[in-house]
Amino acid sequence: MSFDINTVIYFLEIVVGGLLVGIGVHFVPVGGAPAAMAQATGIGTGTVQLAAGSGLTGLLSAGLMMHAMSLSPTFATDGYSIWPIVATGAVGAMIMMDATMLTGSWIYAYAVGAPFASAKVNYDPITGFSQPPYVAPGTVGQGIPTICFVSGTIGAAMGGIGGAMIYFPLVLINHNPAMSAIFAIGIFMVDAVLASWNIQGTIEGFHDPKFKKWPQAFKACLVSTVILAVVAVLITPIIGGV
């Protein structure tokens, strides 16, 4: 345990990362089981799975970027730089989420045969298309309309940035990528589950009335991530870098 200004920076990075994950979950169009039956808008799986998916791809791509940086000939003098790592994490998570939403959309459009419609707004804020005529009776929308797709991409970017911002300081603290990844998954799970409890299972994106509940998730994730971050900066390598 050695406390200096870097420890404070690592601590803050982990807290900000946890908050980004918690808020990012609110942007992702999660439909849960109803969406899997094309009876609700969004991706047909739970919040935790989606948050974990985007966060883990963020972790993986951030790790890849860190590896690429360490191969640079000037690495010994330059060291790591956080911005490319965070950007790579965001792009990785966005690709994962967009691929999920795109292939999911193909199934909704061509296999289920449902028109994409949101039940939460009358007009899609981006395309301006009218929504209510296309919402089948007894359902709360189907498929992934444009607004949800855009919102999901933003959410994935926040999740990816969050994942990278948790993973990067952890690697610098304990010098063990495997352990850092698993520790980051632990932090990720806690924040994602708290956020998904806050939205009570399903949300369409930033246009959904439920999105206004985000300050509660912010507070909850702040408290829990601070407790986790204190623990994270206390873990130090013992022998031989493990």
Next chain:
Amino acid sequence: MAAVRGFKIEPKQLRIYGLVGSVVGIYLAVILNAVTGTNIFSFVGALAALFGVVWGANAVRRVCAYGIGTGVPSIGMLSLGMGTVAVLFGLNIAEQLGVGMLGVIIALVYSLVFGYVVGLIANRVMGFNIPVMEEGLTDLSGAGTMAILGWSFAISGSLGYVDIVKDVFNTGFLAIIFICGGLAILHPFNANLGPDEKQDRTLVNGVMVGGLSTIATGVCALLTLGLAAGMVQIVVGFAVWYYFYVWYFRLARRDAAAVVGTGLLPPSAL
């Protein structure tokens, strides 16, 4: 049909069983390994994890009976997520302070405190208003920690931080413990929920899945501990699974309204 053994345990009593059983089990495994000088007794760690699983499965059924809106799996993942952090912290701090053997206790205490705080957040900040939320998440966090510790010991055969990091974290076997252990904690209630959910059926199902997880960690132990220790663990896991599977089957028959044979499909349906 002979009467099936059922049981009903108070949550407080079950918490004591889970806590004492898992802590004593892990230390017993350490002592047995140290006394005999082998790693054959690592499977006792997996049995200790089963106590944690039963404790956690009961907490899941208490909290989720109120309905949390996101499905039962989320709470299991939360439990294991809190457990992962607590295990790493406990083992590392114990090693730094030079009291390696107390890592289990430090991890447990941290996880209980953290679980209570998360429960408080869930009730106060997010307005869940589930009366047993604080209690339930304290239990779940502790149960997740003990499950991870028990199965980690079953794979590494040692409680030392360096050994666990080398054998469980760096190899990625923790992912298997994470998902299989999570299944053992969250699956029982997920599979048995409904108006006729009974405590004994749910918990027996939990131990059954725990037996399957022990088979999985036994396969991992083949690589880290060698053939003998791994095989013993697989056999023990299979025995646990078989015994509790038969028991679970009987309980399911007991709780079913009727058991009728449907026969094979008629030829026209094939």
